[in-house]
Amino acid sequence: MAAHVTMERAHLPYGRPALTFAAGRRFVARRVPALRSNLSSAILLGLRFIQARLISVWGLIIAAALCPPFVFAAFAVFSSAANFVSIAALLRLEAVFFRNSDRAQLGLAFRLAAAVGAAFLAATAIVLVGLVATGWIAPAVAFFFLVSLAARSLLRLLWSEATAEGDFRAIGNSNVVQAMVQPAIMLALIAIFGPKALTLFMADALGHVLAAAYLLRRRRASVIALVQPMLWSWRSLAEAAIRWRDAPRALLPAALLAYGFAVAPLLALPYASNIVLAAQIALSMRLLDMPTQMFGTVSIPLVLNRMRAQAGPRRRFWARIMTLGLIGGAVVLFSAIAVVALVADNWLVGTQWQDLGEVVALLSAFYIGIAVLAPLQEVATLSRQPFWQVAINAVALGAIVAAMLWFAALSPELLLTIGAISILRTLAHAIFIWLHLDDPVEASSDGLAASGAAR
Structure with missing residues (x-):
């Protein structure tokens, strides 16, 4: 009797599991077209x-x-x-x-x-x-x-x-x-x-x-x-x-700091003593920029469109799932690029671009963070605490400038360090989204939506 009452209160039809399974199949079937549409759009x-x-x-x-x-x-x-x-x-x-x-x-x-x-x-x-x-x-x-x-x-x-x-x-x-x-x-x-x-x-x-x-x-x-x-x-x-008002006060500084972080390695090139390494870094950044832009161009519209259609707990759930998916996708993409670059380096031995593959592999860690941050930062704009973006990007930019001053020269060690800083910045954004993302304060409570629509 106790089990029967418990299952009824949980809205599970006692003794009729077939109905539950059918409801589950209908739930999945309703969402398959949307998933296929999102995949085809991507x-x-x-x-x-x-x-x-x-x-x-x-x-x-x-x-x-x-x-x-x-x-x-x-x-x-x-x-x-x-x-x-x-x-x-x-x-x-x-x-x-x-x-x-x-x-x-x-x-x-x-x-x-x-x-x-x-x-x-x-x-x-x-x-x-x-x-x-x-x-x-x-x-x-x-x-x-x-x-x-x-x-x-x-x-x-x-x-x-x-x-x-x-x-x-x-x-x-x-x-x-x-x-x-x-x-x-x-x-x-x-x-x-x-x-x-x-x-x-x-x-x-x-x-x-x-x-x-x-x-x-x-x-x-x-x-x-x-x-x-x-x-x-x-x-x-x-x-x-x-x-x-949080857009110009918090989101704009965060975006400008993020842009400065992405181009920070270029600022060190004019002061490089190793001209060959500087040229390899410039070319590597140019090569890695294309998959980075492609990752952002494909992911940002789909992620934002999906988030706009959700609210409350469902928005937080999808934000977490998408965060994990974006990080996993970027790691796989740029790890594959690093492996291909190291293999292709064998064909560059004896040329002016010798060891270019190693530089591409070292910078791949930096670009994992750059690629993932673009969609994550857009998701984080839905938070009630937008100034965290400013703080994270400011600390990361300060860290990368400090690393350049510490090493005082372009080197593989510097590239590894800025790659680690980039990944740590991305993880900080991911943790922020996981713990603090919530619905923004909307005007539904004070009637602004109705007044804005009327005007």
Whole structure:
């Protein structure tokens, strides 16, 4: 009798296990299409990203043959500066797109991010005008930097909106469009104006503009619904800015520190006494950057879209599962790369790139942390304690700078040390997500969602 009562209270049909098994089969069957859809979306996104990279390779090879090295050095500075500033353009407000599945809240966050981005670009334009007036920068360079920054910011905004809505095809296609158009424009401009740095700046700006135009056209129906004139009001934007004030105060510094950590090894290259090792490290980072970008490009949209659809305990459960899966996937991917590099090193003996495979293997540990951190940091934005991200990234960046000062020279030991620091930083983020991830404080308790939707 006691067992019977206990099983009834547990909602287990006593004496009828077949019904329980049938319910379990139905539970699994309902989720198989979603799992297959997520898997197919991941594969499609990965293939499109690989396709985009392969398409762009030929243009870079030809441009490398036509342009002197200092031109590429100037372009690297231009591109890095534009990427760094574009992180701050939206004040990381695009991260709040994934805090719940309410489309009214998505629209409010989208309008706030768009308004902040427009104001940031206006302020940047004023700064660039001042730099041009004082002779610090050429007018043409300032103009194309502003165009490239605006296009990058718009892409970041539209990518986040498309990710929140699950349109992974649009994200993949925009990468392909840029990869097809930008190298062609670059080669055409080199033929017209010659192999100049400004030529590469123009190609970069136009490539990002066309990619943003494609994505805007693809998502125009959704974007128009989010930015209708009747939905705008100063009061709703002010309330939203107060509500999501943790984005510029915590998420933005965390993102900038993470970017600084990722490029920190490059800062030591100009001071290297071993020129061969410096060149090998630069090439290794270039080679490892592609799988790192592919890992983030495939995982971040799927993880964020999945997290946006969950709430409460289910969100915490899926965050933990995804954290373990991301770490395991990165370890397998970059361990395989390290093994292949060590094997391929046998064919480089006697060449100028001898021991390159060993350097790639040593840097693989560093890139395990870099690859995993991108999606983990996006997941951590859903926490009520966003300043932990700032603390973790600041400590890690300080540790890597201290390691460089301690060794005072490029060496295999330094590469092992920065790899260990990178992995420890990732584990710190994983532990934070495991223990402290919770639903953010949403406006459902005070009625802001209804007021924002009404406005």
